Amino acid sequence: MTAPMPKNESLTDQVSLPEQLPDAVGESVWIEVIQRMDTIYADLVHHQVELEEKNTALEQTYRQLQQTHEELKNTQQQLVQAEKMASLGRLVAGVAHELNNPISFILGNTHALAGYNRRLQTFFSGLEKLADPRVEELRRHSRIDRLLNDLDPLVEGSMEGAQRVGDIVDSLLRFTNPQPRQIAQFDICRLAHTATQWVLRAARNKPAVHFDMPESLNFYGYEGPVHQILVNLVHNAVDASENVDAPALWLTLQRQPQQLLISVRDNGAGIDPEHLNTIFDPFFTTKQSGKGTGLGLYISYLLATEQCGGQLRADNHIDGGAVFELTLPLNQQPLNQQPLNQQSLNRQGGECDRQQ
Incomplete structure (x- = not known):
């Protein structure tokens, strides 16, 4: 390894000439050689400075290229994801339309079942007032009270589940046919x-x-x-x-x-x-x-x-x-509302x- 060249010194400053030279001719030749070496040395220092500047610029360009590459990768991933979403959007729309009708039937039938349950409750309450031993025996044997108690939560859970499925179907349909959103x-x-x-x-x-x-x-x-x-x-x-x-x-x-x-x-x-x-x-x-x-x-x-x-x-x-x-x-926030x-x-x- 060689030491870096001082940028503010010439080669003449670094070389000590002898105090006494053999003759005048030898002195002039020696001075000319030193001057040429000094010029070469100055050129080397200049090229070294240029090389350092170019290395710095190259490093900066490399960092920019690396950043651009990462941005391109992210963009590519977003494009792939967007294409997946578009394809699945079309598929989901078809599934949602197919589900919409049976869910409507289930929800409608569940509402009707809730009405029938209320009428059955009223009917059996009326039978209870007749105080007929045969009716009471049949009621206990068939566990009618247990069935009636179970009907309410079963109907309620079915209605709630069907409503949630309906909401999901509506959400799927909104993906492919977006409507103005209301905040x-x-x-x-x-x-x-x-x-x-x-x-x-x-x-x-x-x-x-x-x-x-x-x-x-x-x-x-x-x-x-x-x-x-x-x-x-x-x-x-x-x-x-x-x-x-x-x-x-x-x-x-x-x-x-x-x-x-x-x-x-x-x-x-x-x-x-x-x-x-x-x-x-x-x-x-x-x-x-x-x-x-x-x-x-x-x-x-x-x-x-x-x-x-x-x-x-x-x-x-x-x-x-x-x-x-x-x-x-x-x-x-809607218009005219406080934060x-x-x-x-x-x-x-x-x-x-x-x-x-």
Whole structure:
């Protein structure tokens, strides 16, 4: 290795000439050689400076090229995702239309069944007043009272389930035939509790649920899509913690500068890192055959991004399990309305932490 050339010295400054030279001719030749060497040295210093500048420019160009490459990769992924969504949108539209008619029949028949149930209740109440021993014996033998008691929750659950399926079909149809969206005010904390209770009602292994959010918070947004997203996320979390000894869920609401962050976390096995990039793809599922369609998270992602103007992300929590984060913009407000109450947004949620 050679030491770098000093940029502010000439070669003449570095070379010491002898005090005495043999003769005048030798002196002139020696001086000429030194001057030429000095010129060559100056050229070398100049070229070294140019080389350093070009190296700096090359490094900057490389960094710009690398950044452009990353942007192109992201754009490509977005284009592929958009094409998937477009293709699945057409498929989902067809499925939704096919489901719409039978769901309408089921919902209509369930309403009729509810009316028949009320008439049966009235009829058997009238028979009871006759005090006929034969009627009483037949009633006990056929367990009519038990049947009548079961009819109310069965009919109510069937109606609620059919209505939810109808809402999902309507949401699927809105993907392919979007209508003007209406922003309305609703209590987003109450909505989170309602969505959770709706899922837990049908869960076989009910987990402990912890809420970390205000008791009540009015929010301007799209109530139907947000409710469906939360139902899907809670349902997914319940399934993920099904095989845990002490299953638990955490629902948290946090205020950020321009958005609300709602997180749903479970204490299940978490998400395989190689699945994090495909978990919102249509028909992607890690559940056993017959236990999942792979459309729940896909639909939730579309609702969050396309209808609510927000974002939905998935990750593994540092304490174990998976966490899904739904962000909703705060600036979606009808005209002539006041902004969200900042004090209510900043309230701590420890007071409403509870188990269901």
